[in-house]
Amino acid sequence: MKKADFYLVVVLLLFALLAFVVVRMAGSDTGEQVVIEKDGNVFKILSLHEDTRLSIPATKEDSVLVIKEGTCKMESAGCPDLICVKHKPISHKGESIICVPNKIVVYIK
Amino acid sequence: MNDKNNRINSKNVALSGVMIALSMLLGYFESLVPLNIGVPGVKLGLANIVIIVMINKLPFPDLIVISLFRVILSSVLFGNVQALIFSVCGALFSLLIMYIMKRSKLFGTVGISIGGGVAHNIGQLVCALFMIGVFRIIYYLPVLLVSGVVSGMLIGIFGAYIGKRMGDF
Numbered sequence: 001m002k003k004a005d006f007y008l009v010v011v012l013l014l015f016a017l018l019a020f021v022v023v024r025m026a027g028s029d030t031g032e033q034v035v036i037e038k039d040g041n042v043f044k045i046l047s048l049h050e051d052t053r054l055s056i057p058a059t060k061e062d063s064v065l066v067i068k069e070g071t072c073k074m075e076s077a078g079c080p081d082l083i084c085v086k087h088k089p090i091s092h093k094g095e096s097i098i099c100v101p102n103k104i105v106v107y108i109k
Numbered sequence: 110m111n112d113k114n115n116r117i118n119s120k121n122v123a124l125s126g127v128m129i130a131l132s133m134l135l136g137y138f139e140s141l142v143p144l145n146i147g148v149p150g151v152k153l154g155l156a157n158i159v160i161i162v163m164i165n166k167l168p169f170p171d172l173i174v175i176s177l178f179r180v181i182l183s184s185v186l187f188g189n190v191q192a193l194i195f196s197v198c199g200a201l202f203s204l205l206i207m208y209i210m211k212r213s214k215l216f217g218t219v220g221i222s223i224g225g226g227v228a229h230n231i232g233q234l235v236c237a238l239f240m241i242g243v244f245r246i247i248y249y250l251p252v253l254l255v256s257g258v259v260s261g262m263l264i265g266i267f268g269a270y271i272g273k274r275m276g277d278f
Binding site: 002004005008009012013015016017019020023080081094095096098100105 | 192195217219220223224227237240255258
C-alpha cells in the first residue's frame, strides 16, 4: 500500500462519518408518520403508531406495506430484485425504504 | 488505440474477450453467494479484479469495452435488465476514476481499487437519484462509502497479488 492509498482510506472514512452524522442529525428520534411517495408525488401519509396494511399500486403486482408495532416494512412487491422487501423494518425519523423499479419511496417523518 | 502493429492489437482483442468472459463468471459467482445486510448496493465486486489486473496491461478503450460488455451481457443472461442502467453508470464511473488514479501515479493497486469501489457506489447512487428523482436516496451514502472502501480494499489486495503472480504475458 502506498502512502496516498492510506490517506485515501482515511479521507473516505472521515467523509463517510461526516455524512453519517449529517444524516443522523436530520432525525434520530422515533418518527411519527410514514410518508409514501409514488412516482415522486406523495401518495399517502399514515401514522406509525396505528397498525395498518396498505396496497400501493405498481406496474405488475401491488406492493404491500405493513405498519406494525411502530415499525414499517414492505411485505411483498412485484419488482424483480425485491430489495424493498428484504430491507430491514424502519422506525426512526429519516429512515427510508426505496423501491426503484416501482418508483416507491417510503420514509419516516 | 494507436497500436504499433496489428499483432499487438489482435492480441488485445483476444485478451479482452477472455476477460469479459472471466469477469462475467466472477460476477455470476458473486450473485450465487447473497450478501444482504439490509441496505441495497452493498457487495464485494469480484468482477472488478479483472479491471484491477488489466488496468496495467490494456489500453483504456479496451477496458471500457470489457466493462460495458460484461455489464450488458450479464444483465441479459442472468436477468435484471431493469438494473442495467445502474450497472452501466456504476461501472463506467468506477472505471474512469480508476484510470485517472492510475494515470496520476500517486496510488497503488489497493488505492485504485478502493477508488473504483467507492466510485461504483457513488455512480449508482447518482444514477438512482436522477431516475427516481428523490433526494432521500442520499441516505444510503454513508453505508455505501464504507462498503466501497472495505470491498475495494479486499479486491485491491487480491488484484495486486494476482497481477504480481501473473507477470508479463
